[in-house]
Amino acid sequence: IQQPVALETFIVRFGLDSTAPPTLPSETPSTIAQFRKASPYKPHNKRFFSIQHSIVKILSPICSWLLSSLTTMARLALMLAFLAVSLNHALLTVSRPAGIKETKSLARRYSGKGTWFIPDTGACGDTNSKSDYIVAMNYAQYNNGSPCHKVVVIKNKANNKVVKAKVTDECPGCPYGSLDLSPAAFKALGNLDTGVLPISWDWA
Template identity: 40%
Template structure:
C-alpha cells in the first residue's frame, strides 16, 4: 500500500513538472508582433541628413527618419521600416530608420527633406503624424 502511495506521488510530481514546462511563454516573435501593432503619435519635422547614428551615410532624397532617443535605444530599430501618416491630410508613406533624434519627443520623428515634402512644404516645418513599425 505504501508503495502505491509513493508511486502516485512520483507520477503526480512529474505530471506537475510537465505542466509547468509546457506552459506558453512569450517569445521574441510575439514581442515583435505586438510592437508592429503599436502606433505612435507625435510631430514630424525635417533635418539635413548625412551620417546617421546607424552608421550609414544617407541623402536628403532618401525616405529616412531619425527616431526619438527613447525609442532608438541602442539602435535595435536601425534599418527597420515604418508606415507614417500625416494625420491632417491622410497622406501615407513608408521610410527607413537611420538615425537618432535627441531633441524629438516620444513618438516624434525627424525626416529627410524629401520625405517631409511628401507630406508638406519644408516651410511648414512641423506636421502632426501617426506611425507604426512595419
C-alpha cells in the same frame, strides 16, 4: 394386522441379495411418478408457460419503446452538445482574432510631431542624402540602435498622406513618438515650409 414378510422377499426387496441389483425405494419408477404428480413445480406445466408467454408478450413492446425513447433522447442530447461546442468554437474563431489584431494594431501605433533635417552620416552608420526616404528615431525609442534599418509607415494626420521611410539616425531632442524626417520623406507628407506635421506611425 400386517402379515409377516418372508425372508427371501425381504432380502430381494431391499437389495440384500447379491444376485439381484440393489434398488432403493425412493428410486423406484412408481415413487418418482408419485413425486412428479404431487409436486406443484411441474416442468411441463402448460398454465405456467402460458402466463409467462403472456407477460413477455406484454412487456416486450414496452421495453422496446423505452429503449427507443432513451436512444432518441440520447441522440438529441449529443446533437445539442455538438451544436453548442461548434457554435462556441465558431464565435472564438471569428471574434477573438479580430480583437487580438485590433489590440496589437493600437499598441504598435505611435503619435507625435514630424520635423525634417539634412541627412549626413547617421547614428546607424549610414550616409544618406536629402533625396533618401529616411528618418531619425527619437531618443526614447531609439534604444541604443535597436530600430536601425527598420521601416516605419508615417501618416500625416492633417491630410492622411502616407509615406514609408527607413530608420538610419537618432534624434536626441525629439520627444517620445516623434520622428525627424529627411526632406524627401517630409515633402511626401506636406510642405517643407510648414516645418512641423502632426503624425502617427507604426512599424511596417
